[in-house]
Amino acid sequence: xxxxxxxxxxxxxxxxxxxxxxxxxxxxxxxxxxxxxxxxxxxxxxxxxxxxxxxxxxxxxxxxxxxxxxxxxxxxxxxxxxxxxxxxxxxxxxxxxxxxxxxxxxxxx
Amino acid sequence: xxxxxxxxxxxxxxxxxxxxxxxxxxxxxxxxxxxxxxxxxxxxxxxxxxxxxxxxxxxxxxxxxxxxxxxxxxxxxxxxxxxxxxxxxxxxxxxxxxxxxxxxxxxxxxx
Numbered sequence: 542x543x544x545x546x547x548x549x550x551x552x553x554x555x556x557x558x559x560x561x562x563x564x565x566x567x568x569x570x571x572x573x574x575x576x577x578x579x580x581x582x583x584x585x586x587x588x589x590x591x592x593x594x595x596x597x598x599x600x601x602x603x604x605x606x607x608x609x610x611x612x613x614x615x616x617x618x619x620x621x622x623x624x625x626x627x628x629x630x631x632x633x634x635x636x637x638x639x640x641x642x643x644x645x646x647x648x649x650x
Numbered sequence: 651x652x653x654x655x656x657x658x659x660x661x662x663x664x665x666x667x668x669x670x671x672x673x674x675x676x677x678x679x680x681x682x683x684x685x686x687x688x689x690x691x692x693x694x695x696x697x698x699x700x701x702x703x704x705x706x707x708x709x710x711x712x713x714x715x716x717x718x719x720x721x722x723x724x725x726x727x728x729x730x731x732x733x734x735x736x737x738x739x740x741x742x743x744x745x746x747x748x749x750x751x752x753x754x755x756x757x758x759x760x761x
Contacts, residue, residue, distance in 0.1 A: 549690075573749075584752040641692055642692035
């Protein structure tokens with residue numbers, strides 16, 4: 542089992558709708574969870590971090606964590622064309638952060 | 651406040667040549683990392699450092715070397731470049747629990 546798994550997509554969502562991105566992880570000892578956004582040809586940018594079970598909201602973004610199910614998700618409300626990017630789920634392990642391969646999100650105008 | 655600075659941004663190497671990718675951060679972070687990203691793939695950890703004088707291998711260290719003589723700098727050395735090292739290289743730094751700050755990347759082509 543891979544340490545961090547994501548559906549590679551592409552996930553196509555109409556503009557204004559909710560985009561839902563999912564991620565599972567294998568290490569039950571992980572304590573910190575992150576979502577990064579990466580535009581084509583650019584470096585990853587941290588958009589959300591979550592450390593405890595439940596929801597964390599920041600603007601149009603909501604991160605959800607369920608440690609019992611080893612599941613992390615990211616919801617993007619009122620999706621905009623500028624949200625079209627690859628979203629990387631990341632999980633800490635010891636002194637490192639392990640990344641999933643990312644989900645490509647395409648917002649349809 | 652520049653964050654994480656990587657140089658060069660682009661480089662073409664011939665097979666067998668060597669080069670050093672530079673990475674400097676001004677956030678006084680103890681943790682620094684080198685990743686490579688191949689097209690359509692995720693980030694693979696090459697080497698990392700938890701402080702000056704301390705380095706450790708990541709997932710794909712073969713063909714690379716690092717040093718960490720200061721908190722600010724974490725250069726990545728490629729010896730005897732091979733086509734398999736064609737990739738985009740990202741340096742990142744962290745205060746551990748709050749995620750990484752990435753540099754803008756170095757796009758390397760080995761021909």
